[in-house]
Amino acid sequence: MSSTMNRNNTLQTMRNPLDVVVRPESVALVGITVNNPEHWTRTFLDSLVEFGFERPIFLVNPRGGEINGRKVYTSLEEVPSTIEYVISTVPAKASAGLVRQCATKGTKVVHFCTAGFSETGSKEGIEMERELVAAGRETSIRLLGPNCMGIYCPESRLAIDPSFPKEAGPVAFISQSGANVNQLVRRSALRGIRFSKAFSFGNACDLSESDILEYLAEDDATEIIAIYIEGVKDGRRFRKALEKAAAAKPVVLLKGGVTAAGARAVFGHTGALAGSEGTWDALCRQTGVIKVSSMDEIVDVLVALRFMTLPRGNRTLVVGAGGGASVMTTDQIEKNGLAVPALPHDVVEQLREFSSDAGNILRNPIDYSQDLWQPGKTVKMAGIATASSVIDLLLVFTSAGLFSSKSGSKLPEYAEMIVAAMKGCSKPAASVVELSASPEEQALMFTLFQKLVQAEFPVFFSASSAARAISTLLECNQRKQRRGRLIEEVVSKGAAYS
Amino acid sequence: MSSTMNRNNTLQTMRNPLDVVVRPESVALVGITVNNPEHWTRTFLDSLVEFGFERPIFLVNPRGGEINGRKVYTSLEEVPSTIEYVISTVPAKASAGLVRQCATKGTKVVHFCTAGFSETGSKEGIEMERELVAAGRETSIRLLGPNCMGIYCPESRLAIDPSFPKEAGPVAFISQSGANVNQLVRRSALRGIRFSKAFSFGNACDLSESDILEYLAEDDATEIIAIYIEGVKDGRRFRKALEKAAAAKPVVLLKGGVTAAGARAVFGHTGALAGSEGTWDALCRQTGVIKVSSMDEIVDVLVALRFMTLPRGNRTLVVGAGGGASVMTTDQIEKNGLAVPALPHDVVEQLREFSSDAGNILRNPIDYSQDLWQPGKTVKMAGIATASSVIDLLLVFTSAGLFSSKSGSKLPEYAEMIVAAMKGCSKPAASVVELSASPEEQALMFTLFQKLVQAEFPVFFSASSAARAISTLLECNQRKQRRGRLIEEVVSKGAAYS
Numbered sequence: 003m004s005s006t007m008n009r010n011n012t013l014q015t016m017r018n019p020l021d022v023v024v025r026p027e028s029v030a031l032v033g034i035t036v037n038n039p040e041h042w043t044r045t046f047l048d049s050l051v052e053f054g055f056e057r058p059i060f061l062v063n064p065r066g067g068e069i070n071g072r073k074v075y076t077s078l079e080e081v082p083s084t085i086e087y088v089i090s091t092v093p094a095k096a097s098a099g100l101v102r103q104c105a106t107k108g109t110k111v112v113h114f115c116t117a118g119f120s121e122t123g124s125k126e127g128i129e130m131e132r133e134l135v136a137a138g139r140e141t142s143i144r145l146l147g148p149n150c151m152g153i154y155c156p157e158s159r160l161a162i163d164p165s166f167p168k169e170a171g172p173v174a175f176i177s178q179s180g181a182n183v184n185q186l187v188r189r190s191a192l193r194g195i196r197f198s199k200a201f202s203f204g205n206a207c208d209l210s211e212s213d214i215l216e217y218l219a220e221d222d223a224t225e226i227i228a229i230y231i232e233g234v235k236d237g238r239r240f241r242k243a244l245e246k247a248a249a250a251k252p253v254v255l256l257k258g259g260v261t262a263a264g265a266r267a268v269f270g271h272t273g274a275l276a277g278s279e280g281t282w283d284a285l286c287r288q289t290g291v292i293k294v295s296s297m298d299e300i301v302d303v304l305v306a307l308r309f310m311t312l313p314r315g316n317r318t319l320v321v322g323a324g325g326g327a328s329v330m331t332t333d334q335i336e337k338n339g340l341a342v343p344a345l346p347h348d349v350v351e352q353l354r355e356f357s358s359d360a361g362n363i364l365r366n367p368i369d370y371s372q373d374l375w376q377p378g379k380t381v382k383m384a385g386i387a388t389a390s391s392v393i394d395l396l397l398v399f400t401s402a403g404l405f406s407s408k409s410g411s412k413l414p415e416y417a418e419m420i421v422a423a424m425k426g427c428s429k430p431a432a433s434v435v436e437l438s439a440s441p442e443e444q445a446l447m448f449t450l451f452q453k454l455v456q457a458e459f460p461v462f463f464s465a466s467s468a469a470r471a472i473s474t475l476l477e478c479n480q481r482k483q484r485r486g487r488l489i490e491e492v493v494s495k496g497a498a499y500s
Numbered sequence: 501m502s503s504t505m506n507r508n509n510t511l512q513t514m515r516n517p518l519d520v521v522v523r524p525e526s527v528a529l530v531g532i533t534v535n536n537p538e539h540w541t542r543t544f545l546d547s548l549v550e551f552g553f554e555r556p557i558f559l560v561n562p563r564g565g566e567i568n569g570r571k572v573y574t575s576l577e578e579v580p581s582t583i584e585y586v587i588s589t590v591p592a593k594a595s596a597g598l599v600r601q602c603a604t605k606g607t608k609v610v611h612f613c614t615a616g617f618s619e620t621g622s623k624e625g626i627e628m629e630r631e632l633v634a635a636g637r638e639t640s641i642r643l644l645g646p647n648c649m650g651i652y653c654p655e656s657r658l659a660i661d662p663s664f665p666k667e668a669g670p671v672a673f674i675s676q677s678g679a680n681v682n683q684l685v686r687r688s689a690l691r692g693i694r695f696s697k698a699f700s701f702g703n704a705c706d707l708s709e710s711d712i713l714e715y716l717a718e719d720d721a722t723e724i725i726a727i728y729i730e731g732v733k734d735g736r737r738f739r740k741a742l743e744k745a746a747a748a749k750p751v752v753l754l755k756g757g758v759t760a761a762g763a764r765a766v767f768g769h770t771g772a773l774a775g776s777e778g779t780w781d782a783l784c785r786q787t788g789v790i791k792v793s794s795m796d797e798i799v800d801v802l803v804a805l806r807f808m809t810l811p812r813g814n815r816t817l818v819v820g821a822g823g824g825a826s827v828m829t830t831d832q833i834e835k836n837g838l839a840v841p842a843l844p845h846d847v848v849e850q851l852r853e854f855s856s857d858a859g860n861i862l863r864n865p866i867d868y869s870q871d872l873w874q875p876g877k878t879v880k881m882a883g884i885a886t887a888s889s890v891i892d893l894l895l896v897f898t899s900a901g902l903f904s905s906k907s908g909s910k911l912p913e914y915a916e917m918i919v920a921a922m923k924g925c926s927k928p929a930a931s932v933v934e935l936s937a938s939p940e941e942q943a944l945m946f947t948l949f950q951k952l953v954q955a956e957f958p959v960f961f962s963a964s965s966a967a968r969a970i971s972t973l974l975e976c977n978q979r980k981q982r983r984g985r986l987i988e989e990v991v992s993k994g995a996a997y998s
Binding site: 179181182184185188189192193232258259260261262263264266295296297329330332333334335336337341342343344365366401402403437439440441444445448451463466 | 677679680682683686687690691730756757758759761762764793794795827828830831832833834835839840841842863864899900901935937938939942943946949961964
């Protein structure tokens with residue numbers, strides 16, 4: 003399609019509005035603050051510049067002036083060109099008027115960042131949102147928001163924060179809350195996850211969670227979908243969209259506001275009706291969606307989906323440092339749905355030749371504290387024990403604060419040992435590197451953590467969270483198997499090893 | 501008592517063996533490695549030197565020689581004095597013999613660090629532990645361990661790690677596992693907790709968890725007792741000791757090996773029999789002991805006991821930054837036993853004058869994201885809302901990564917705002933500062949965290965863990981109230997404010 007045709011109005015009208023959001027021909031930032039570079043409305047410009055957005059960007063504020071050498075137009079009318087996508091930070095009461103002005107500029111979609119609409123619960127707020135919707139209908143302009151941060155799409159150099167990763171990846175995120183996009187993208191990025199798109203949709207007065215979900219279900223750049231949702235307005239449609247998406251790729255869902263007080267907070271946040279936890283549990287079970295219950299769990303499940311093959315079962319070989327830690331680790335793993343079986347006699351016999359201490363070390367968990375600095379031994383033992391028919395996966399555990407400034411020099415060798423153990427074993431493998439509050443310890447643990455992330459291994463921050471993420475996927479897979487489908491077929495696409 | 505009388509043998513015989521462990525007249529480190537300063541057996545010497553232990557220290561190893569200018573005796577016989585307390589790192593098979601040699605030196609207690617006894621499950625190991633016990637009986641020498649790290653007592657300058665805090669505090673810890681002493685002391689120290697004593701007792705072949713618990717119940721320097729236990733040999737006696745201790749001061753207990761596989765790991769770790777989780781739950785309920793289920797939870801409960809007055813009820817005002825975060829935070833708090841009630845109409849009216857956004861900000865949680873840099877406002881709103889009769893406590897929440905290198909300069913002002921809000925309010929208060937994996941973010945969050953710890957406020961790493969710790973104490977208190985006792989009476993001793 004030539005760029006001339008692309009600018010043809012008739013064809014543009016037919017573009018999916020989410021295509022416009024994801025890859026706009028031009029963007030206007032309306033309501034951007036001119037004099038205060040620290041003001042939150044500057045985030046969008048900072049992000050577009052940092053990401054190197056290559057299409058026209060127009061700035062609009064009645065004050066006029068300049069921002070970093072870019073002209074600020076005093077009104078939309080003054081902009082000497084059409085504007086496909088508008089990001090608005092104008093006050094709530096000016097929003098409906100803005101939509102009508104946009105109609106004169108060939109605008110397809112307006113994203114309203116501004117809050118103060120139906121989520122306030124006030125008469126005025128509800129009325130203003132109604133007017134906004136009416137203006138959208140009148141002008142055939144589609145609306146994203148209000149009360150949200152909009153789109154992050156590294157491929158087309160759109161972001162809602164300049165510090166987001168610039169590389170794209172196979173995970174898409176749909177979030178009612180913009181703050182949660184920020185949290186999820188940052189936390190996932192640290193764990194090696196990259197995104198195709200992340201949408202925050204706020205009050206969803208027009209473009210909704212279902213529109214976005216249907217769009218992502220068919221998006222070739224998206225292999226895994228994560229959703230943070232507080233409530234839906236059209237439950238039947240959302241259910242169908244979930245079904246369609248979950249049939250095509252793994253879908254992970256976090257419902258915000260599952261407790262009564264949480265539901266009240268939801269209403270204050272995005273004006274949505276929350277629904278009970280039981281309803282959402284059933285919805286996810288029936289549609290084959292992986293339901294989780296915290297932001298950390300979303301990230302954990304994404305890490306497992308992205309960087310490990312689903313194990314055949316839940317029987318885990320635990321290899322880790324620290325005696326008391328092993329007992330606690332075993333408890334945490336079993337409480338979170340994985341099993342830590344005893345190793346059979348013949349495997350113990352095979353391990354015996356490596357052990358200086360015939361007792362402790364030959365059990366599961368294998369506590370290699372005493373051989374911490376003899377990595378070759380640990381790698382061999384992990385390999386032999388993981389190959390046993392009673393074991394489905396390997397979990398390598400490192401306690402917070404295992405390294406001090408004294409032993410920090412041995413960290414690279416230790417990291418290589420873990421990589422070798424995970425690469426060398428014949429079953430899916432994951433690792434746990436505990437966080438520490440102490441910045442010195444944390445810096446050392448982070449070095450280890452990063453080496454494992456760079457090697458594209460799944461790394462978790464606790465044995466509980468590793469076990470919970472993996473057992474959640476196993477349970478979901480069992481349900482799907484009963485229904486004749488295998489999540490694994492989809493999951494294995496993203497596997498770092500097979 | 502004169503020092504002459506103190507050295508009188510008859511009187512010494514009458515000393516409680518745990519008094520000897522806690523404040524020995526002299527120490528010998530038998531089995532210390534001479535040539536390798538990195539060897540783990542050197543930890544005890546390094547710790548005594550670092551802590552400035554002022555009584556005689558003797559080093560013994562058949563090789564002889566010197567360590568940092570200190571003579572290494574080739575045998576116990578060679579030591580030209582009595583030795584009250586021996587820390588042994590000799591091999592398991594030489595241990596019983598060592599006890600008999602100690603008899604010639606007037607030794608009262610030997611701590612066996614060495615593993616390889618009954619915890620291996622091997623015939624040889626079990627037999628060696630039996631011989632050890634027999635040697636102890638024969639010689640009237642009391643034994644600590646084997647398979648443990650012994651004593652940390654900052655007041656008498658004894659430690660098992662040179663990096664432990666040198667200041668003493670009101671918390672005592674009893675742990676079957678030495679590694680857990682290390683973990684608990686470090687993690688608690690970061691949160692502002694200091695210790696009177698910490699004991700690791702390993703296989704407890706002679707001096708047991710009950711001996712230590714009875715001792716600490718009467719110890720004036722100890723106001724709160726924490727226990728990590730994997731299994732007991734004399735259940736009836738332990739139950740009595742728990743009852744006695746819990747009647748005198750708060751006792752927090754973590755049972756390791758509550759799952760079947762965990763119990764197996766316990767046996768491999770300290771050779772103890774684990775018992776079912778139900779048994780332990782009942783034991784704690786009946787004796788008024790606070791039962792927790794992870795090391796992190798022990799620390800959280802200690803923080804709550806040490807730095808906050810127990811609230812009258814569970815109704816929590818949440819003040820925090822980030823919209824989606826508030827919904828999730830509310831869910832996490834309610835799921836973990838606290839309530840987040842709506843504020844009454846009159847309170848909302850009082851708050852209205854401070855709010856730029858009449859909707860969101862007047863609810864509970866109060867989301868002050870938009871007024872993040874107008875701290876005075878937040879402090880006043882927190883004060884007014886917390887004073888409401890529907891609120892029992894204040895929880896101030898800060899998301900991980902709230903500060904970037906850009907906004908980091910505002911952190912001191914932000915920290916002062918939280919301190920002012922917590923000090924200014926008329927109810928018990930706690931705060932949450934989330935950890936981050938990113939070292940840069942973590943360093944900023946840690947600065948905030950430390951300011952709150954220095955101000956002696958309770959700081960938790962997540963809303964869930966804050967809610968769980970506080971609701972655990974509330975539940976335990978309710979049980980005690982029904983039995984006519986108030987945990988609060990004891991707890992308020994350690995309160996930072998009333």
